Amino acid sequence: MTTMQRPGTESETLRSRIAAELERTRARTALLTDAVDDDDLMRQHSPLMSPLVWDLAHVGNQEELWLVRDVGGREPVRRDIDDLYDAFKQPRRDRPSLPLLPPGEARAYVRAVRDKVYDLLDGIRFADGELVADGFAFGMIVQHEQQHDETMLATHQLRSGPPVLDAPPPPEPRVRVAGEVLVPAGPFTMGTSTDPWALDNERPAHTVELPAYVIDAAPVTNGRYREFIADGGYDEPRWWSEAGWRHRTEAGLTAPMHWRRDGDGWAYRRFGHWSAIRDDEPVVHVCWYEAEAYAAWAGRRLPTEAEWEKAARWDPATGRSRRYPWGDDEPTAEHANLGQRHLGPAPVGAYPAGASPLGVHQLIGDVWEWTSTAFRGHPGFAAFPYREYSEVFFGDDHRVLRGGSFGTDKAACRGTFRNWDYPIRRQIFSGFRCARDARPEEAYP
Numbered sequence: 363m364t365t366m367q368r369p370g371t372e373s374e375t376l377r378s379r380i381a382a383e384l385e386r387t388r389a390r391t392a393l394l395t396d397a398v399d400d401d402d403l404m405r406q407h408s409p410l411m412s413p414l415v416w417d418l419a420h421v422g423n424q425e426e427l428w429l430v431r432d433v434g435g436r437e438p439v440r441r442d443i444d445d446l447y448d449a450f451k452q453p454r455r456d457r458p459s460l461p462l463l464p465p466g467e468a469r470a471y472v473r474a475v476r477d478k479v480y481d482l483l484d485g486i487r488f489a490d491g492e493l494v495a496d497g498f499a500f501g502m503i504v505q506h507e508q509q510h511d512e513t514m515l516a517t518h519q520l521r522s523g524p525p526v527l528d529a530p531p532p533p534e535p536r537v538r539v540a541g542e543v544l545v546p547a548g549p550f551t552m553g554t555s556t557d558p559w560a561l562d563n564e565r566p567a568h569t570v571e572l573p574a575y576v577i578d579a580a581p582v583t584n585g586r587y588r589e590f591i592a593d594g595g596y597d598e599p600r601w602w603s604e605a606g607w608r609h610r611t612e613a614g615l616t617a618p619m620h621w622r623r624d625g626d627g628w629a630y631r632r633f634g635h636w637s638a639i640r641d642d643e644p645v646v647h648v649c650w651y652e653a654e655a656y657a658a659w660a661g662r663r664l665p666t667e668a669e670w671e672k673a674a675r676w677d678p679a680t681g682r683s684r685r686y687p688w689g690d691d692e693p694t695a696e697h698a699n700l701g702q703r704h705l706g707p708a709p710v711g712a713y714p715a716g717a718s719p720l721g722v723h724q725l726i727g728d729v730w731e732w733t734s735t736a737f738r739g740h741p742g743f744a745a746f747p748y749r750e751y752s753e754v755f756f757g758d759d760h761r762v763l764r765g766g767s768f769g770t771d772k773a774a775c776r777g778t779f780r781n782w783d784y785p786i787r788r789q790i791f792s793g794f795r796c797a798r799d800a801r802p803e804e805a806y807p
């Protein structure tokens with residue numbers, strides 16, 4: 363042996379990584395909740411969303427249930443509020459009328475929970491059971507809070523009033539990216555059995571055999587989407603599925619959410635600022651039905667979830683599936699537009715270092731991408747640690763979105779990460795790219 367590994371060194375590395383992730387995540391939560399006054403925190407900005415102060419205390423309550431009580435076996439910080447912050451017992455529309463903890467109390471509560479968590483983290487043995495192996499329960503709580511941070515960012519996008527959030531613009535394009543990429547027929551490994559913080563719905567790894575297909579090298583842009591609108595796409599039932607047309611009609615859809623006509627063009631309201639639509643940015647705030655109609659108009663279709671994942675992870679040189687399009691290394695600012703560093707998607711071509719081996723760009727970050735696939739468990743799925751994380755959402759009601767958005771943190775984003783929502787939803791940071799079957803002469807050149 364040439365190296366001496368002190369026992370426990372690995373645990374110490376994991377312990378400090380968890381502490382750093384918890385801290386980094388809480389700083390984001392604080393930024394999103396400190397940006398507005400108490401009245402604003404208590405208010406419901408849209409029936410689709412919770413008051414921000416509900417998200418805040420709910421994040422603390424989940425942390426208390428899983429880490430303080432389950433993992434730590436400690437006394438509850440507050441045992442009287444579990445029902446108030448149970449997402450299954452309290453539908454979003456009812457949350458503003460609940461006797462919620464006011465902002466000061468909510469902040470004190472999440473702090474008290476966090477203090478206990480730091481305390482129990484000091485003495486934890488990561489070998490003690492499945493829930494804490496590799497720090498999973500802590501990783502789950504970090505990801506949960508980060509997911510609520512993205513939800514809170516979506517609430518900010520829906521709130522009216524003067525802007526309160528600010529961030530530098532995303533990078534400009536560095537390469538020209540256009541057209542589509544052929545993905546050859548063959549098997550690839552979908553999902554993961556080894557990623558320590560992967561959630562139950564990403565597991566297990568399994569082989570999926572796909573015929574050759576063609577996928578867009580970049581997400582569909584505002585410029586292309588404007589052509590669909592200009593061509594009467596919203597008035598032409600033949601581009602829409604029956605359910606899609608019904609929804610388009612009932613909801614009166616004429617353009618993506620937060621767009622309005624501006625002279626000959628369009629403007630877009632982004633966190634309180636109106637600005638002209640930028641044609642080379644991925645379109646965002648479209649629902650699944652709009653994506654489906656656009657794809658039909660363009661003579662294409664949405665990719666299946668497996669097609670999206672193969673384009674994002676499959677390395678033709680090794681046949682291996684990577685953790686991210688660029689490899690296994692954690693995302694940096696060079697790879698992808700993640701983590702609310704910027705308050706919008708980056709123009710196409712801004713992240714050449716983040717492209718997949720086949721040359722598919724901006725799969726991670728910028729906008730969540732709708733796929734045609736309904737949300738179900740991978741073959742061999744087992745709910746862990748509880749059915750309510752994902753299993754109760756399986757079925758035809760939800761479509762899968764992949765890749766994360768500018769509002770998603772890297773802790774809750776990887777090549778296997780799965781998100782899901784109703785096909786009518788568009789308050790999320792959702793866009794898409796198109797795909798099609800390969801023609802015989804493309805598949806067998």
Ligand SMILES: [Fe+2]
Binds near residue numbers: 420449506
């Ligand atoms: Fe939650």
